Amino acid sequence: xxxxxxxxxxxxxxxxxxxxxxxIRPGSRVVLKPNAAWSRTPAQAANxxxxxxxxxxxxxxxxxxxxxxxxxxxxxxxxxxVLAVSGIAAAARQEGAELIYGATEGDFxxxxxxxxxxxxxxxxxxxxxxxxxxxxxxxxxxxxxxxxTLGLKNLMGVNFNRQAWHSGPDLxxxxxxxxxxxxVDLTVMDASRILVTNGPKGPGTIREPExxxxxFDPVAADAYACRLFDLEPSSVAYIGKAVELGLGEGxxxxxxxxxx
Amino acid sequence: MKTVRRTSQIFFLLxxxxxxxxxxxxxxxxxGGMSVSAFLPADFFLRIDPLLGWTAIVxxxxxxxxxxxxxxxxLLLTLLFGRAxxxxxxxxxxxxxxxxxxxxxxxxxxxxxxxxxxxxxxYVLGAVAASALLGSQLxxxxxxxxxxxxxxxxxxxxxLQRAIQWLPGTGRLQSWGIFPDxxxxxxxxxxxxxxxxxxxxxxxxxxxxxxxxxxxxxxLLGLIARVPFFxxxxxxxxxxxxxxxxxxxxxxxxxxxxxTSTAECIQCQSCAELCPQEAIRMSPGRPEPGxxxxxxxRRLLAGVGVGTAWGLGAASALAxxxxxxxESRITGKRLIRPPGSVAEELFTERCVRCGACMKVCPTNxxxxxxVEGGLGAIWTxxxxxxxxxxxxNCNLCGEVCPTDAIEPFTIPEKEHLFIGRAVINRSSCVVxxxxxxxxxxxxxxxxxAIYWLDKNGSAVxxxxxxxxxxxxxxxxxxxxxxxxxxxxxxxxxPAGGPDAAIRVTRDGDKRxxxxxxxxAWQAANWTEREGKPxxx
Numbered sequence: 034x035x036x037x038x039x040x041x042x043x044x045x046x047x048x049x050x051x052x053x054x055x056x057i058r059p060g061s062r063v064v065l066k067p068n069a070a071w072s073r074t075p076a077q078a079a080n081x082x083x084x085x086x087x088x089x090x091x092x093x094x095x096x097x098x099x100x101x102x103x104x105x106x107x108x109x110x111x112x113x114x115v116l117a118v119s120g121i122a123a124a125a126r127q128e129g130a131e132l133i134y135g136a137t138e139g140d141f142x143x144x145x146x147x148x149x150x151x152x153x154x155x156x157x158x159x160x161x162x163x164x165x166x167x168x169x170x171x172x173x174x175x176x177x178x179x180x181x182t183l184g185l186k187n188l189m190g191v192n193f194n195r196q197a198w199h200s201g202p203d204l205x206x207x208x209x210x211x212x213x214x215x216x217v218d219l220t221v222m223d224a225s226r227i228l229v230t231n232g233p234k235g236p237g238t239i240r241e242p243e244x245x246x247x248x249f250d251p252v253a254a255d256a257y258a259c260r261l262f263d264l265e266p267s268s269v270a271y272i273g274k275a276v277e278l279g280l281g282e283g284x285x286x287x288x289x290x291x292x293x
Numbered sequence: 294m295k296t297v298r299r300t301s302q303i304f305f306l307l308x309x310x311x312x313x314x315x316x317x318x319x320x321x322x323x324x325g326g327m328s329v330s331a332f333l334p335a336d337f338f339l340r341i342d343p344l345l346g347w348t349a350i351v352x353x354x355x356x357x358x359x360x361x362x363x364x365x366x367x368l369l370l371t372l373l374f375g376r377a378x379x380x381x382x383x384x385x386x387x388x389x390x391x392x393x394x395x396x397x398x399x400x401x402x403x404x405x406x407x408x409x410x411x412x413x414x415x416y417v418l419g420a421v422a423a424s425a426l427l428g429s430q431l432x433x434x435x436x437x438x439x440x441x442x443x444x445x446x447x448x449x450x451x452x453l454q455r456a457i458q459w460l461p462g463t464g465r466l467q468s469w470g471i472f473p474d475x476x477x478x479x480x481x482x483x484x485x486x487x488x489x490x491x492x493x494x495x496x497x498x499x500x501x502x503x504x505x506x507x508x509x510x511x512x513l514l515g516l517i518a519r520v521p522f523f524x525x526x527x528x529x530x531x532x533x534x535x536x537x538x539x540x541x542x543x544x545x546x547x548x549x550x551x552x553t554s555t556a557e558c559i560q561c562q563s564c565a566e567l568c569p570q571e572a573i574r575m576s577p578g579r580p581e582p583g584x585x586x587x588x589x590x591r592r593l594l595a596g597v598g599v600g601t602a603w604g605l606g607a608a609s610a611l612a613x614x615x616x617x618x619x620e621s622r623i624t625g626k627r628l629i630r631p632p633g634s635v636a637e638e639l640f641t642e643r644c645v646r647c648g649a650c651m652k653v654c655p656t657n658x659x660x661x662x663x664v665e666g667g668l669g670a671i672w673t674x675x676x677x678x679x680x681x682x683x684x685x686n687c688n689l690c691g692e693v694c695p696t697d698a699i700e701p702f703t704i705p706e707k708e709h710l711f712i713g714r715a716v717i718n719r720s721s722c723v724v725x726x727x728x729x730x731x732x733x734x735x736x737x738x739x740x741x742a743i744y745w746l747d748k749n750g751s752a753v754x755x756x757x758x759x760x761x762x763x764x765x766x767x768x769x770x771x772x773x774x775x776x777x778x779x780x781x782x783x784x785x786x787p788a789g790g791p792d793a794a795i796r797v798t799r800d801g802d803k804r805x806x807x808x809x810x811x812x813a814w815q816a817a818n819w820t821e822r823e824g825k826p827x828x829x
Contacts, residue, residue, distance in 0.1 A: 072325070072686050072739070108737060108785070110684055111318060111327075111655040112474050118325030118686060126322060136474035177745075178732040199733050200723060200787035230824035233736050237824060 252281025448486025678780025714801025
């Protein structure tokens with residue numbers, strides 16, 4: 034975890050403490066998944082901060098990554114405009130990363146969810162399937178249904194049919210099940226400025242913990258981030274379900290936090 | 294001269310097509326601002342069309358000066374050069390020329406067997422004028438520019454997108470901004486395409502059958518072009534060989550080849566080039582009397598009668614009735630107009646059904662009305678949220694509307710442009726009906742209009758205050774002062790199959806109020822709610 038007013042330096046120090054990006058082998062294809070679902074500006078804190086994306090692309094490139102792709106399946110439309118409003122498009126284009134907005138079903142491929150309790154199969158973005166490294170870049174923010182949108186919840190954006198999850202019997206179980214089938218190599222969570230009310234879209238009240246959370250364990254990142262909202266991980270149902278599936282550590286007292 | 298004329302025709306047809314495809318959203322990558330892509334006003338051709346402009350003015354009994362001014366160039370052109378617009382500019386005229394070449398073999402082109410009804414178009418114009426006088430539009434059906442734009446939008450655009458996406462290597466065409474993110478689809482597309490197809494098939498009857506016989510714009514320009522400054526003049530060298538008469542695709546030349554019906558002549562100059570005696574010139578000078586217009590009074594009356602019947606019928610069958618408090622009582626529950634639209638009674642009078650707003654809508658949510666708005670609202674735009682919502686940061690329909698049926702508006706204004714209101718169907722909403730945890734409508738709402746109470750309308754304790762307690766079940770409600778009817782909830786609602794559990798109806802429609810009044814209404818009805826942003 035890195036703390037600094039500038040998310041870029043927070044990210045660099047957090048990454049250094051976590052051991053860096055040594056796991057990226059030269060030439061590997063990297064997919065970054067920010068949260069940019071909403072047609073909201075960076076100031077409104079409903080999407081991943083574009084500065085963080087810029088820094089992450091640069092760091093991946095320094096680590097020797099080959100093709101870098103930024104993928105998001107926006108909820109507001111038109112997708113290209115949402116990515117432009119959120120600053121994500123500008124960041125990706127400036128850094129020369131490929132930008133894919135998965136607006137059509139053709140951008141996704143079916144996957145099996147063998148460990149899922151409720152979900153047995155779903156879809157995953159082709160870009161993520163074909164990648165060597167998948168880095169999840171969620172925004173920590175309030176969410177009216179699941180309490181918080183964190184890393185595991187952000188994976189809803191690499192699946193095509195979100196509506197089916199909502200109309201299913203248990204959204205939290207779906208989120209956990211899906212996470213069991215999608216290998217996340219690194220979670221880089223934007224908690225620099227967090228939306229604490231009227232999430233996930235806002236506008237709402239913004240708190241500024243000025244943190245960037247980097248974790249190889251996707252569940253631990255989420256469990257740790259609850260603290261920023263004065264919540265226990267147990268009140269975010271999908272964290273508990275993910276722990277039940279053995280996807281990671283959900284107990285804050287067992288999580289080793291390196292502050293930088 | 295023929296080459297010059299053809300170049301002009303092709304130039305304007307291409308310009309029309311370019312502007313048609315540029316009636317699309319262009320995104321500024323730096324800040325996400327959206328604008329219409331076109332380098333000219335995207336509705337350029339629709340605006341210069343005097344028939345569209347003036348029927349909208351007459352029917353709506355309002356005088357938007359810009360609408361009138363745009364029509365001046367074509368009117369001037371016609372005073373000087375007669376129906377040169379038809380021969381040199383009109384994109385449908387050019388399409389008709391192309392189709393004629395396809396359906397009429399060359400040897401058949403010059404024959405006396407061509408059938409045309411030159412006076413029929415005046416009766417059509419009579420019907421259009423009568424309906425406009427009665428305050429109901431009919432011009433949209435047959436005005437060449439509106440018709441072509443609409444047919445291309447509804448009938449051809451979506452199939453073209455489908456075809457192009459099948460071609461290899463064009464998979465990511467949406468990034469060009471020409472096609473929407475998702476496959477476009479429009480209701481009644483086949484009917485719209487059929488209308489254009491039928492017009493182009495008029496070549497089987499005669500060359501330029503449409504322009505000779507049916508086009509109401511041609512009739513209007515023909516009336517203005519009775520005595521144009523430049524006109525066909527036949528010199529004394531003429532030996533009455535009548536070759537020109539056979540060549541003329543408008544049948545505008547008298548039997549001996551000397552007289553010219555300036556109301557028909559489209560100044561194509563073919564006769565001047567053909568004449569073996571070089572006796573024909575297109576030149577300025579004093580007006581000469583042409584053949585009399587000799588309309589059949591009974592038929593004109595019949596045309597006017599059709600227009601009157603339409604006007605009265607449409608007025609009585611319209612889906613709105615002003616009530617005593619001035620509110621439009623719209624009988625079509627699902628008749629949701631785009632934001633910026635004028636009040637319903639004015640809207641159907643101004644709207645010329647060109648389809649530009651439907652073409653530009655980035656979510657495909659604007660669809661042609663078929664029965665929703667009654668007889669007087671066929672092919673007007675209706676927001677159909679299950680197809681696509683009214684995207685919050687978009688104001689393009691107001692930018693492309695040629696007759697200000699949708700007046701230009703800004704994105705901040707959309708927060709108080711009330712076009713409808715979402716209503717939750719408690720028997721199909723998965724929260725109300727089966728107590729599931731679903732808040733999609735809340736999370737997608739751009740205006741924070743969904744709030745949560747218990748079943749009886751009392752407050753639910755907000756769970757974010759910490760602790761392990763399971764939050765109590767809340768149920769979604771719609772805040773009428775915040776909900777403007779954009780329909781993003783309906784688009785995203787996971788329940789209900791084709792009918793969402795939250796649907797926008799016209800009940801919140803406040804288009805009869807001015808924008809300032811709508812803003813004041815919003816402020817007066819505002820309720821502060823926890824977690825929801827307060828009124829600016």
